[in-house]
Every structure is written in C-alpha cells, then in structure tokens.
C-alpha cells in the first residue's frame with residue numbers, strides 16, 4: 674500500500690508470525706471475544722456483529738453485513754464504521770497468536786462506497802512481529818469475496834497484559850467479563866498465555 678507511515682513498517686529484526694498450536698482450525702468461526710463488544714458482540718444490539726473465521730497461517734476472513742444503522746451518507750456505510758470493522762477484524766488476528774493486544778495505530782484507505790444492504794467481505798493477516806509489536810493488514814471487498822476492494826487498512830497492535838484492562842476499564846464490566854461462563858471467551862479476554 675502506498676503512503677503507509679513509517680511506524681507501520683516492521684523493523685529489520687521483525688520475525689514471521691507463528692500461528693499458535695491451539696489456534697482455531699482453518700475454517701472455524703472465532704466467535705465473539707466479548708458479548709458487549711461493538712465489533713463482534715452478540716449482546717450488543719447496536720454493534721456490527723462481525724463474524725470472523727480462522728484462515729491458514731495467521732490469517733482470517735470476516736463478514737460484516739451493513740445495516741441502516743451503519744449509515745453515514747444516505748444509503749452508504751459510515752467511514753468510521755468501516756474503520757471499526759477493519760479494526761475488529763485485525764484485532765481478531767491476535768487470537769490466532771494467542772496474544773492479548775490493542776490497536777496502537779490504524780491507517781485506512783477508502784476506495785469505494787459500501788452500500789447499506791451489502792456484505793463487506795474482509796480478509797486479514799499478520800505480516801510481522803517485533804517484540805510487543807504486531808504488524809497486520811486487512812482488505813474489505815464488496816459484491817463477494819472476490820469483488821472489488823472497497824477498504825484497506827494496515828495496523829500496529831501492541832501486546833498488553835491483562836492489567837491493561839483491569840487498570841483502565843470499569844470494574845463492573847471487568848468483573849462481569851471475568852465471570853463469563855463461556856471459557857473460550859474468558860480466555861480470549863483474560864487468560865491468554867503467549
């Protein structure tokens with residue numbers, strides 16, 4: 674991608690990302706990491722309800738069905754919503770590394786409008802890892818998985834410890850998430866041992 678800033682270029686000592694041995698198998702749905710997440714949560718009525726599926730290596734695909742509540746201009750998806758879909762898709766990659774990480778930087782290209790009523794077909798991959806820094810990119814297409822590119826992003830995620838959420842989040846939500854009976858979801862949020 675042209676125009677990407679220097680901080681999204683992996684350093685010379687970056688390594689190839691390694692899929693965790695316990696990562697979901699290719700083709701498996703990842704499910705939501707948190708029910709209230711605006712990007713993927715099933716209990717979030719206003720959210721994107723994005724569904725991601727593991728791919729080969731450290732890659733995945735995801736689908737985002739654009740609904741009327743996602744509009745910016747009449748009949749078209751809001752750019753910030755599309756950036757959110759890209760952010761969520763890229764963030765989901767970290768589950769394949771079994772690393773807890775948050776977005777440090779996200780750079781987005783908007784190439785085509787995305788109409789309400791269409792599905793954005795996303796694919797994403799981790800391209801490099803350097804210490805706590807995880808470099809990744811994503812593409813969103815309209816009209817099908819092989820349709821024209823509507824949006825693209827490159828990102829830098831930074832690995833964090835669980836304390837990042839405990840220290841910065843609201844205690845009510847932290848407690849609720851920690852006692853989530855869904856073991857996989859709890860592990861994604863709080864029990865990952867890289």
Ligand SMILES: CCCCCCCCCC(=O)SCCNC(=O)CCNC(=O)[C@H](O)C(C)(C)COP(=O)(O)OP(=O)(O)OC[C@H]1O[C@@H](n2cnc3c(N)ncnc32)[C@H](O)[C@@H]1OP(=O)(O)O
Pocket residue numbers: 680706712760761764765773774775776777778805806829831833861862863
């Ligand atoms: C539980 C699973 C959650 C999954 C969610 C997935 C979907 C959604 C993903 C998100 O939207 S996460 C929410 C949005 N992101 C945030 O709220 C992060 C807010 N930022 C922070 O909390 C801190 O800035 C951060 C933890 C990212 C980094 O702070 P630290 O004090 O831990 O590290 P530091 O600032 O020393 O940075 C570490 C390295 O990363 C680099 N870095 C950090 N932020 C950067 C940035 N923005 N651009 C470029 N480089 C950056 C920094 O220069 C440094 O490089 P070096 O090691 O080479 O010195």
